[in-house]
Amino acid sequence: MRLKNLFQVNSPLFQDVTMGFILFCLPGIYIAITGLGAGGGKPDSSTVANQTNAILYAVFTFCAWLSGTVVNVLKPKLSIMIGSLGYPLYIAGLWYFDRTGHKWFPLWAGAMLGMLCGILQTVGAYISFAYPEEKDKGLFISIQYSVKATGAFVGALIAFCVNVHQSKATGVSNAVYIVFIVIQMCSLPIALIFIKHPKRIVRDDGRHIAIFKAPTLSNELRSLMKAFFDKRLLCLFPAMFVCEMPLAMISTINAHCFDLHTRSLNNLFYQFVGILAPYLLIHILDNPNISSRRRRGIIGTAIMGIITLGACVGLYIWLKVVNYAHLTETPAVDWTGADFAGMFVIYMLFGLIYSGYQVVVEWTLSALTNDPSTLAQFAGMIKGTSALGICISFIMAAQKVPTVGQLSLQLGLYVLGYIGHFYVIAYHVPDTNYFAEVNVIAPVHVEDSFIQKGLSDEQRAMEHAKEREAALMGAGEILEGVMALEAAPAQQNDVKHGMESAQTGK
Numbered sequence: 001m002r003l004k005n006l007f008q009v010n011s012p013l014f015q016d017v018t019m020g021f022i023l024f025c026l027p028g029i030y031i032a033i034t035g036l037g038a039g040g041g042k043p044d045s046s047t048v049a050n051q052t053n054a055i056l057y058a059v060f061t062f063c064a065w066l067s068g069t070v071v072n073v074l075k076p077k078l079s080i081m082i083g084s085l086g087y088p089l090y091i092a093g094l095w096y097f098d099r100t101g102h103k104w105f106p107l108w109a110g111a112m113l114g115m116l117c118g119i120l121q122t123v124g125a126y127i128s129f130a131y132p133e134e135k136d137k138g139l140f141i142s143i144q145y146s147v148k149a150t151g152a153f154v155g156a157l158i159a160f161c162v163n164v165h166q167s168k169a170t171g172v173s174n175a176v177y178i179v180f181i182v183i184q185m186c187s188l189p190i191a192l193i194f195i196k197h198p199k200r201i202v203r204d205d206g207r208h209i210a211i212f213k214a215p216t217l218s219n220e221l222r223s224l225m226k227a228f229f230d231k232r233l234l235c236l237f238p239a240m241f242v243c244e245m246p247l248a249m250i251s252t253i254n255a256h257c258f259d260l261h262t263r264s265l266n267n268l269f270y271q272f273v274g275i276l277a278p279y280l281l282i283h284i285l286d287n288p289n290i291s292s293r294r295r296r297g298i299i300g301t302a303i304m305g306i307i308t309l310g311a312c313v314g315l316y317i318w319l320k321v322v323n324y325a326h327l328t329e330t331p332a333v334d335w336t337g338a339d340f341a342g343m344f345v346i347y348m349l350f351g352l353i354y355s356g357y358q359v360v361v362e363w364t365l366s367a368l369t370n371d372p373s374t375l376a377q378f379a380g381m382i383k384g385t386s387a388l389g390i391c392i393s394f395i396m397a398a399q400k401v402p403t404v405g406q407l408s409l410q411l412g413l414y415v416l417g418y419i420g421h422f423y424v425i426a427y428h429v430p431d432t433n434y435f436a437e438v439n440v441i442a443p444v445h446v447e448d449s450f451i452q453k454g455l456s457d458e459q460r461a462m463e464h465a466k467e468r469e470a471a472l473m474g475a476g477e478i479l480e481g482v483m484a485l486e487a488a489p490a491q492q493n494d495v496k497h498g499m500e501s502a503q504t505g506k
Contacts, residue, residue: 008202010196010200012201015076015131015194015195016127016132016140019076019080020144023124023148024147024148025186026117027087027151028152030091048103051103053248056114058391059111060118060383060384060391061384062384064121064384064387065381065385067121067123067380068220069217069221071126072223072376076126076198079119080120081192083120086113086117087117088184089113092105095177122379122380125382128140128141129379130370130375131201131209133203134432134433134434134446137285138285138300141359145274145278146278149271149272149355150271156268158176159267207444208471209440210371210439210440211469212372223373223377233381235420235421238420239418239421240381240382242389244393245389245413246353246393248394249393249406253343254267257331259332265335266344269347269351274355277351280356284296284303285359285363293431294426297363305418307349309414310349311346311349312414361421364429368424368428370434372439373439393410435450441463447463
């Protein structure tokens with residue numbers, strides 16, 4: 001992949017980076033405010049925050065499962081613009097609650113965000129799954145997670161700078177809320193200007209990624225049902241379910257145990273390691289020196305498995321040492337205290353897991369096929385299923401389920417998830433899906449390498465025919481836009497003449 005194509009608007013890399021910046025503005029900032037704990041900084045508001053998030057993710061689950069169909073029908077640009085609206089509304093709800101103590105706005109805003117963000121998150125996964133070549137899928141997925149984590153880091157840095165001299169939890173300032181909302185609103189013009197129709201996306205070698213046929217509702221519903229009962233996705237269900245579950249538990253611990261500026265510091269470093277983890281995984285998942293995709297996937301998953309199990313065991317030990325279950329009041333631990341270091345290290349490990357674990361699961365999903373329509377459904381499935389997991393996690397936190405119980409459930413799901421994950425990689429991830437899917441166009445360098453392996457003239461001719469069809473579709477998309485622009489003045493003149501005729505008739 002040539003870096004100069006980063007600045008070609010209709011290149012896969014540009015679209016992925018742009019989507020990353022949109023995620024920077026939206027869920028990145030959302031993660032920052034959630035990571036502060038208690039939905040805005042007051043320890044007595046943690047129950048409301050958990051209730052709000054439980055509603056959010058319950059709605060998110062069902063909407064995300066349907067969002068693959070929505071993305072295939074509406075396409076990325078319109079889907080993003082619709083999905084973006086919920087995040088600033090949610091931050092406004094937290095702001096309102098932080099100032100008034102009234103629950104109705106954040107609870108309603110949580111439900112609205114759940115309806116909309118499923119679409120947005122599905123678009124992000126769709127672009128990182130469907131646009132890259134097979135050799136770059138780890139890169140594209142990691143770019144989005146790193147840029148999103150950078151958004152969370154910037155949000156956490158803003159909160160830290162505001163709260164650095166405050167030890168008492170008095171809530172987040174108006175300035176922080178305003179800055180967060182302004183950053184989130186920036187996503188709308190970015191999507192409007194830079195996100196392009198999939199038909200117009202062209203790789204470095206000049207080829208399109210696939211043939212995009214007009215979707216029908218019946219076909220999309222059949223594809224959705226097929227994804228629900230795909231045995232590969234059923235095996236990955238525990239892994240997808242537990243993807244985001246630690247966020248609620250670890251945020252509640254952060255809110256309960258630390259004073260405000262220490263909580264902000266923890267959140268800052270949590271987001272920072274979330275930037276690094278995806279970048280490090282690129283060097284495993286896309287490593288050309290490891291020839292087999294299966295081997296790369298197994299190595300990356302094994303590394304994340306070791307880190308995950310180590311973090312869970314470490315948290316078990318910490319909960320026992322501090323006698324967490326019997327704490328009757330907030331200890332308000334400061335970063336200068338002797339009790340700070342142990343939990344800080346564990347908190348960092350969970351920050352690494354939050355992004356790194358999702359990267360390896362999404363990489364595995366994206367390796368199952370290259371067909372964009374199918375990958376849209378897979379994107380909706382993982383986003384909806386991970387939302388269901390974190391919904392259960394927030395419900396447990398809101399119902400005051402003991403932290404040891406929450407951790408035990410998550411550890412069990414991690415073990416089941418890794419068993420299913422290893423099985424899918426070992427038996428269902430091929431070295432390539434090119435030349436096996438009717439609508440997908442193989443890159444030129446892949447075609448050239450397969451010629452040496454016996455690619456037939458008929459298969460080559462088929463790839464060239466698919467590229468010609470995709471090019472005509474892309475040109476038609478551009479032509480329709482040009483014709484619409486040209487028709488606008490004519491329509492205005494027709495309206496003007498009609499009004500003049502009507503006035504003359506009078």
